[in-house]
Amino acid sequence: MIANLPFIAVTVIALIGIVVILTRKNLVKMVMGLSLIEAAVNLFLVSLGYRNGGIAPIFTNAPAGEMVMPTVQAMTLTNIVIGIATTALLLSFVMLVYRKYGSADAGVMRRLKE
Amino acid sequence: MIPEIIIRNAPALLIAVPMLAAFVTPVIAKAGNGVMKAWALLATAVTAAIAGIIAWQVLDFGTIIYTFGAAAPGLTIPLDSGGIPVRIIFTIDAMSAFMGIIAAISGFAVCLYAIASEKRQTGQEMFFALLLLLEVGILGMVSTGDLFNFFVFLEINSIAGAALVSYRIRGGLSVEAAMKYGFVSTLGGLIVLTAIGLLYGQYGALNMAMVATRMQFTVLDGIALAMLVTALAMKSGAVPMHFWTPDAYGLAPSSVTAFLVVASQASLYGVFRIVFTLYGGIVQTLDWTTVGWIVIVLGVLSMFVGVTMAIPQHDVKRLMAYHAVSQTGYMLLGVGVGIALLGTASFDTYGIVAMEGGIFHIFNHAMYKGLLFLTAGAIIYRTGTSDLNRMGGLGHSMKWTMLFFGIGALAIAGIPPFNGFASKLMIYESVYLFNPLLAVIAMVVSILTLASFVKVFHAMFMGPKLPEFAEVQEVPAPMLLGMGLLAVIVVLFGVFPDQVVAGLVEPAARALADQGAYIASVLGGA
Numbered sequence: 001m002i003a004n005l006p007f008i009a010v011t012v013i014a015l016i017g018i019v020v021i022l023t024r025k026n027l028v029k030m031v032m033g034l035s036l037i038e039a040a041v042n043l044f045l046v047s048l049g050y051r052n053g054g055i056a057p058i059f060t061n062a063p064a065g066e067m068v069m070p071t072v073q074a075m076t077l078t079n080i081v082i083g084i085a086t087t088a089l090l091l092s093f094v095m096l097v098y099r100k101y102g103s104a105d106a107g108v109m110r111r112l113k114e
Numbered sequence: 115m116i117p118e119i120i121i122r123n124a125p126a127l128l129i130a131v132p133m134l135a136a137f138v139t140p141v142i143a144k145a146g147n148g149v150m151k152a153w154a155l156l157a158t159a160v161t162a163a164i165a166g167i168i169a170w171q172v173l174d175f176g177t178i179i180y181t182f183g184a185a186a187p188g189l190t191i192p193l194d195s196g197g198i199p200v201r202i203i204f205t206i207d208a209m210s211a212f213m214g215i216i217a218a219i220s221g222f223a224v225c226l227y228a229i230a231s232e233k234r235q236t237g238q239e240m241f242f243a244l245l246l247l248l249e250v251g252i253l254g255m256v257s258t259g260d261l262f263n264f265f266v267f268l269e270i271n272s273i274a275g276a277a278l279v280s281y282r283i284r285g286g287l288s289v290e291a292a293m294k295y296g297f298v299s300t301l302g303g304l305i306v307l308t309a310i311g312l313l314y315g316q317y318g319a320l321n322m323a324m325v326a327t328r329m330q331f332t333v334l335d336g337i338a339l340a341m342l343v344t345a346l347a348m349k350s351g352a353v354p355m356h357f358w359t360p361d362a363y364g365l366a367p368s369s370v371t372a373f374l375v376v377a378s379q380a381s382l383y384g385v386f387r388i389v390f391t392l393y394g395g396i397v398q399t400l401d402w403t404t405v406g407w408i409v410i411v412l413g414v415l416s417m418f419v420g421v422t423m424a425i426p427q428h429d430v431k432r433l434m435a436y437h438a439v440s441q442t443g444y445m446l447l448g449v450g451v452g453i454a455l456l457g458t459a460s461f462d463t464y465g466i467v468a469m470e471g472g473i474f475h476i477f478n479h480a481m482y483k484g485l486l487f488l489t490a491g492a493i494i495y496r497t498g499t500s501d502l503n504r505m506g507g508l509g510h511s512m513k514w515t516m517l518f519f520g521i522g523a524l525a526i527a528g529i530p531p532f533n534g535f536a537s538k539l540m541i542y543e544s545v546y547l548f549n550p551l552l553a554v555i556a557m558v559v560s561i562l563t564l565a566s567f568v569k570v571f572h573a574m575f576m577g578p579k580l581p582e583f584a585e586v587q588e589v590p591a592p593m594l595l596g597m598g599l600l601a602v603i604v605v606l607f608g609v610f611p612d613q614v615v616a617g618l619v620e621p622a623a624r625a626l627a628d629q630g631a632y633i634a635s636v637l638g639g640a
Contacts, residue, residue, distance in 0.1 A: 027293070030297070034297065034300055034301065037301070037304055038300075038304055041304050041307055041308050041311070044308060044311055045307075045311050048311055048314065048315045069318075071200075071314070071320065072311070072314065075262055075307075075310075075311075075314075078262075078266060079307060082266070082269045082273075082303075085269075085273055086269070086272070086273060086296065086300045086303075089273055089276060089277060089296060090293065090296050090297065090300070093276075093280060093289050093292055093293040093296065094293070096280070096283065096286065096289045097286055097289055097290065097293065099286075100283070100285055100286030100289070101286055
C-alpha cells in the first residue's frame with residue numbers, strides 16, 4: 001500500500017487537473033489544469049524509476065547496492081523543459097485573447113463556432 | 115560525387131540542418147529580409163536533398179541505422195550496456211524515408227510560397243524559424259527509433275505548429291484556433307508520454323525494436339496501446355477527435371496549413387509505426403481483426419463525417435479542412451484493411467495492396483491537399499476574403515491559380531489521370547475484395563468530394579468579372595512556383611503510378627508490415 005502511494009498521488013493530481021480543465025471557464029485556470037496533469041506525469045515517471053533503498057545513479061565511487069533508474073529522471077527533466085515551453089506558449093495565447101477580447105474567459109471564445 | 119561523410123551522417127544532418135538553420139534565421143534576418151528568405155529557402159532545399167539521399171540509400175541498401183554518440187553509426191548496443199540499446203537510434207526504413215520525402219518536398223514548396231505570401235507581415239524571421247522547426251519535428255518523428263525521442267519531436271511539432279497557427283492573430287481568431295490546437299496537442303503529448311512510461315516501467319527500454327521484442331501484451335500494454343493510438347489519432351485529425359482541424363487549418367496562414375497537413379500525417383505515421391512495429395509481434399495474442407476493424411470504422415466515419423460537414427461550408431479553407439478529415443479516412447481505411455488481414459493468406463494477395471493504397475494516399479494527399487490550400491491562400495492573398503459567397507469571376511485574372519486549383523480538385527476527387535485516382539483505385543480494388551460495402555462507401559464519398567469541389571470551382575473562378583475584384587492580378591512568381599511544384603508532382607504521380615508504387619510505396623508498405631526485419635536491423639541477428 002505504502003509503495004503505491006506515489007501512484008495514488010499521481011492519479012489524484014491528474015484528476016484534479018482534468019476536473020479543473022473541464023469545469024473552469026477562465027483560460028488561465030485551464031492552463032493551470034494542464035500544468036497539473038503535466039506535474040502528475042512527471043511524478044509518475046520519477047516514481048517508476050524509484051527503487052526502495054536505492055542510491056543516486058552516479059557511478060563514480062558508488063557504494064555497492066541498488067541504484068534508482070536514471071533514464072526516467074532524464075525523461076522527467078526533458079518533460080519539465082518541454083512543459084515550460086508549452087505553458088509559456090499557451091499563456092501568451094491567453095494574453096493575446098485577453099488583449100483582443102478584453103476577457104480571459106473561455107465563454108468569449110465563441111466566434112469560431114458555427 | 116556526394117562526399118562519403120555526408121552520406122554516412124545523412125540521418126543526423128536531416129535533423130541538424132533545418133534545426134540549426136531555424137535558430138540562425140533570426141540572426142540572419144539582421145542582414146536583411148531578402149537574405150533571411152534566401153537562407154530559409156536554401157535550408158529547406160538542402161534538407162530536401164538530404165531526404166532524397168536517405169531515400170536513395172534506404173531503397174538501394176536497406177534500412178539505415180544511425181546511433182547518436184556511438185563510435186560508429188551501426189554500433190547500436192554499447193558493449194557495457196548489458197544488451198540494451200541505450201543510445202538514441204534513428205531507424206530509417208523505407209516507410210520513414212517515404213515520409214521524410216513527403217515532408218521535405220512539402221517543406222520546400224511551402225517555404226517558396228511563403229516567401230511571397232507572408233511579405234506583408236511583421237516578424238517574418240520568426241515565421242521562417244518556426245516553419246523550419248516544424249519541419250524538424252516532422253522529420254524527427256518519422257526517423258526516430260526511440261519512443262521518448264518520438265515524444266520530444268512530437269512536442270516540437272506541436273509547439274511550432276500552434277505558434278504558426280496564431281501567426282496572423284486576425285483580431286484574436288487565429289489565437290483562438292491556436293489555443294485549441296496547442297491545448298489538444300499538449301494533452302495528447304502527455305498521454306503519449308504516460309503510455310511510454312508504462313512501457314518503460316515494464317520493459318526497461320525505450321528503443322522501439324527492443325520494446326517490441328520484449329512485448330508480452332499485458333493489460334498495461336493494452337492500456338498503453340489505447341492511449342498511444344487515441345492521442346496520435348487525435349493529432350492526425352481523425353473523427354471523432356477532429357474538432358480542432360477546421361479551426362486550426364482554417365485560420366492558419368495558407369502556407370502553414372499546407373504544412374500542417376504533413377504534420378498531421380506524421381502523427382498518422384506514429385499510429386502505424388506503433389501498431390505494426392511495436393505491437394506487431396504479438397499476432398497470436400492480439401486479435402488483429404478487431405484492431406483492423408476499429409481502424410476501418412474510424413476511417414469510414416472520418417470519410418463520411420468529413421465530407422458531409424464540408425458540403426455546407428462557405429469559408430473556402432474550412433471547407434478544405436473538412437475534406438482533409440475526409441481524406442484521412444481513406445488512409446485509415448486502406449491501412450485498416452491491411453491490419454485486419456495481417457498474418458492471413460489474403461494479406462499477400464490484396465491486404466498488402468490495400469496498405470499500399472493507404473500509404474500512397476498519404477503522399478498524394480500531402481501533395482494535392484497542400485496544393486489546394488496554397489491556391490486558396492493565393493485567392494485570399496489577392497481578394498482579401500475567404501468567403502465563397504463573395505468571390506466570383508476570378509478565372510479571368512488568375513489563370514494559373516485556376517489551373518492549379520483544377521488539378522488539385524480533380525486529384526482529390528479521384529479523377530484520372532491525377533495522383534488521387536491512382537491511390538484511390540488501389541484502395542477501391544482491394545477493399546472491394548475485403549468487403550464490397552466499404553468500397554461503395556469510399557466511392558460515394560469521392561463523388562460527394564467532387565460535387566463539393568465543383569461548387570467551389572464555380573464559386574471562385576466562374577461567372578463575370580466582379581467590379582470589386584477588377585484590380586485583382588495573378589499572384590507573385592514564388593507563390594506560383596511553390597504551387598507549380600506540387601501540381602507537377604500531382605500530375606506526374608498520376609501519369610506514372612506504377613513506377614512510383616513499385617519504387618517507393620511498395621517498399622514502404624512491406625517495411626511497415628515486416629516487424630522482424632525492423633527489429634533485426636537494430637538488434638542484429640534475430
